[in-house]
Amino acid sequence: MRPQAHPGLHVIALVEAAKGTLALLAASGLELLGPAPLQRWIHELIARFHLNPEHGGLAKFADMISPHSVHLAAAVVLLYGALHLVEAWGLWRARAWASWLGCLGAAIYLPFDIYALFKHPGWIAVAVLVINLIVVWVLGRDLFKRRH
Known part of the structure; x- marks a missing residue:
């Protein structure tokens, strides 16, 4: 016989469900946007903060963004979100x-x-x-x- 879930478990379950839902939305957004807007936003950050567009961490990051890397990132975020949703369900059910x-x-x-x-x-x-x-x-x- 499993114990009854107490309110603390339910609060944590709701937070985990919210984190999981946000992660699923983020994964969907990555897939819908693709690499071009992400690269544009990074280049805008580089310009806004007057960074060197040829060298530095952000420039290298922008160069690494490709359709494959976006799919990989979306898959990782999807798994992260699914894990949090499964955890939320389990906590709600004690x-x-x-x-x-x-x-x-x-x-x-x-x-x-x-x-x-x-x-x-x-x-x-x-x-x-x-x-x-x-x-x-x-x-x-x-x-x-x-x-x-």
């Missing part, structure tokens, strides 16, 4: 595997959140760290209750 997936996924970001807090201190870095800690705590508590 599935243990979804709590494991969400807990591990949020915990992976914690070292980067701590690094960001020290590198760029501010309320945004603190908020991101606190939110991820809450997610890990809620999902970890759910997993702990399942074992006991």
Whole structure:
């Protein structure tokens, strides 16, 4: 018998569903736009910030954009979105595997959140760290209750 989903799981499930939906929209947008508008936007950024259009990271990035790379990026974003939607469904249904997936996924970001807090201190870095800690705590508590 599986436990009833508590409101914390539902809130996390809604956030994951939103992330998954946005990722699916982004993947669709990449496929619909193709490489030409992306290259144009990067060249506009280079011009706006008076960067060297022949050298530098953005110029190299613009050169790497091709139909194949756009399809590859869209596929990766599609998989990312699908994973978040599956996780959201599992959390809404109080599935243990979804709590494991969400807990591990949020915990992976914690070292980067701590690094960001020290590198760029501010309320945004603190908020991101606190939110991820809450997610890990809620999902970890759910997993702990399942074992006991």
